[in-house]
Amino acid sequence: ASAVSGEDSHSANFGRVCSCISILASASTSCSVLCSAFVRDKLGDFGVRRIAQEEQVVALMRMYDGITRGAAEGGQLDNKEAVWVICQILEQVPKLLREHVVRQLFASKVPGLWEHLLGDATLTSAIMMSLLWSGETSRQSLLHLMGIAKEALGMETLKSQILLIMSGKAMPKGVQLSELESAMLIEALFILMPEEGAWLLNSTPAYDQVLHIAEKSNDEPVLKVLSSILSHLASNKEGQSKFKEPEIQKILARMTKVEDYQSRANSLLVLAKIAKNEGDHREDEGIVLEALMLLGEISDDAKGLSPQRHAEVATSLVEVLVFMVDDSAVKDQIATQLMMNAEIIGKLCKGAQSSSSLSFGLSRVFAFAVATRKDMEAVPLLTEDSDEDQEARKMASEIMRKQEKQAVEDDDTPQRCSVRKLAFVKAQGISSLPLLLRMGSPTTKQQIAVTLFHCASEQALRPVMVQQGALNLIMKLVREDQKSDNKCKLLASHALARILISINPALLEDVQIAAYVGPLLLLIGRDYALQQFEGLLALTNLATAGLELQEKIVAQGFATIEDLQFSQNEMVVRAATELLCNCVSCDKVLASIKDESRQKLWISLSFSDDMPLALASAGALAMASGDPGVSKSIIDNGLFEDFLKLAKSEDEGMQHRACVTLENLCANESAMKAMALDARKRVLSGVEDTLDVVVTRVGTARDSLEQALASLRKL
Known part of the structure; x- marks a missing residue:
């Protein structure tokens, strides 16, 4: 104690002395007894009132922690004394440093400490006041303390203590809660336990405090916290009834006109929540207009908002849009005033790199704005396990829509939606989406995938999306979703398929193209016809890049593609057949066509x-028949008659394919010689008859037949 008694020696020696006492307290039981007695009897001589630095507070609290732990293992400091020591420390440490005392208590490993510290309402108020005195900087600490108190005391005891604090009965003599402190206490309870926050506001002392603050205070931090309270109140069923009271309506009206951006944003959020809850959409466009104008205002560099401040206000304003964005008129507003402005979108997305809430809000607004209501209702169906599951979900969705009390005519047409998609992509919206990934939750990433999926439905936008990095973003979403559920991966893969249907593979790098095969094969492996169809079309387009890619597609997905030729959906059958036709040079495909049962399917x-399906199938057979093994199997299976019938088709394309096949078959001299003479004569007669049918036509079909006839006559 004497080492820190002097003014000059206090600062230099305080930390060292605290460390020594902490070490001594843990050395033995007798040492713990001595240290406990010292703290109990000599704390006033220790110069606690002269502490001026955070580091000294840390040293003091480590000493307290060491003594208390030593006492728990056999020392003499009982629970009451431990609480008393904290009371003395909180009383003696300078006001602005008391928050650090509480922060150190958070880190304490003393068992049962908080049950003892918070068992007394007066000490609870002292601890809370230590945080409240630090203003906004201690908001998270206050939330942490409330969580500890709830666990240590139970909800009912905590509620009783808060009422005592709010009424002033548990406050130190001569101390009263300031406006900001009262507001922060109510806000903390709302954030931590919304139902209990509404309960507290319904209690007379708390309600009177809020009314008084709202009427008298012009302090910006107070107004900001007050607007936050109103926002939380509007999120709570019990609290929403409060907004019918004239006093609260008056407060809300005042908050919308204050200069503080955050207060105005929170007030707009309250109005949005009330409108959503009451189902009254008459004011939606006005609320959204205010929010969009305020977004533009805070994004103006001339306003000088810090990036953190901009992100905080923007989060509340974007949440307003989230509440309203399912309305078609609101979507059009967002497209006109937000999605057409590349500068604002870029700044918002940049701010979202440090805010998960802003990332989520923006991703949701974008996803809804580029889709019609029906489009968004279909999104959950895209991640169901089968067509049957989707039909069940779709039926349930239809029933729920019909049962809505206020049915609203859906005027959100595909044409209006196309305009919004164009606005978003033109404003470099796709380029900005990767910025949302840094703090993005799985739900945020899924919403980004939804945005890409819907934008990719517009064929004209696909090349622009590629220019803005859509393919790289999609692959990032696909890779990041490996360990979570497949919803994001499926939506991203579907967006990939839509884009690759239209893009010339020659414009893409070989490494890129190879990476796209996996997600597309995942897509066609789903039991959903739309995903199968568009995935197959994309693979068919990619297959034009060359034999190497065709081999990769066949090596990884041949069984799946082949199975889809048996699909109940004719468009899927056609797409699968066209893909195999493009890959017919691959050994697996040729081997399959040699099989008798598969030949009959073809x-x-x-x-x-x-006709497109028939042409694809006949084309595959024509190309495959150039392989001696395939042509021999066709001859051995006696399928000449089928190709002679196809050669007489009215469709010139079919004639050409069938005649090429006949040419290839007749050119296989060894297989033809193995046929019985009568069979060869029938083939010769059939080819001559067919030539008579197509003799008037000029082109490759007749040339192929004449070549086939020449080969037969040689035999």
Whole structure:
């Protein structure tokens, strides 16, 4: 104690002395007894009142922690004395440093400490006041303390203590809560426990405090916290009834006109929540207009807002849009005043790099704005396990929509939506989306995938999306979703498919193209026809890049593609057949066509009423028949008659494919010689008859038949 008694020696020796006492307290039981007695009896001589630095507070609290732990292992400091020592420390440490005392208590490892410290309302108020005195900087610490108090005391005891604090009965003599402190206490309870926050506001002391603050205070930090309280109150069913009271309505009206950006943003958020809860959409466009104008104002560099401040205000304003964005008129407003402004979008997304809430809000607004209501209702269906699951969900969705009390006519047409998509992409919206990933939750990433998916439905936008980095963003979403559920990965893969349907593979790098195969094969492996169809179309386009890529597609996905030829959906069957037609040079595909049962499938598809499907199938057979093994198997299976029928088709494309096949078959001299003489004669007669049918036509079909006839006559 004497080492820190002098003014000059206090600062230099305080930390060292505290460390020595802490070490001594843990050395033995007798040492713990001596240290406990010292703290109990000599704390007043220790110069606590002269502490001037945070480091000294840390040293003091480490000493307290060491003594208390020593006491728990056999020392003499009982629970009451431990609490008393904290009371003395909080009383003697300078006011502005008391927050650091509490922060050190948070880090304490003394068992049962908080049950004892918070068991007394007076000490609870002293601890809370230590945080409240630090203003906004201690908001998170206050929330942490409330969480500890809830766990240590139970909800009912904590509520009783807070009422005592709010009424002033548990406050130190001559001390009263300031306006900011009262507001912060109520706000903390709302944030931590919304239901209990509403309860507290319904208590007379708290309600009177809020009314008094709202009426008298012009202090910006106070107004900011007050607007936050109103926002939390509007999120709570019990609290929403308060907004019917004239006093609260008066407060809200005042808060919308203050100069503080955060207070105005929170007030708009309150109005949005009330409108959403009451189902009254008459004021939606006005609220959204105010929010959009304020977003533009805070994004003006001339206003001088710090990046952190900008992100905080923007988060509340974007949340307003989130509440309203399912309305088509609001979507159009957002497109006109926000999504057409590349500068504002860029600044908002840049701010979202340090705010998960802003990232989520922006991703949700973008996802809804580039889709119609029906589009968004279909999104959950895209991640169901099968067409049957989707039909069930779709039916339930339809029933719920019909049962809505106030059915609103859906005027959100695809044409209006196309305008919004164009506005978003033109404003470099796709380029800004990667900025949302840094702090993005899985839900945020899924919303980004939804945005890409819907924008990619516009064929004209796909090249622009590629220029803005959509393909790289999609692959990042696909890779990041490996360990979570497949929803984001599926949506991103579907967006990838839509883009690659239209993009010339020659414009892409080989490494890129190879990486796209996996996500597309995942997509066609789903039991959902739309995903299968668009995934197959994308793979068919990629297959034009060359044999190496075709081999990769076939090596990884042949069984799946082949199975899809048996799909109940004719468009899927056609797309699968067209893909295999593009990959017919691959050994696996040729080996499959050699199989007798598979040949019969290909032949049956060639006779389909769906001409594009029939042409794809016949084309694959024509190309495959150039392989001696395939042509021999066709000859051995006696399928000449089928190709002669196809050669007489009215469709010139089909004629050409069938005649090329006949040419290739007849050119296989060894296989033809193995046929019985009568069979060869029938083939010769059939080719001659077919030539008579197509003789008037000029082109490759007739040339192929004449070549086939020449080969037969040689035999």
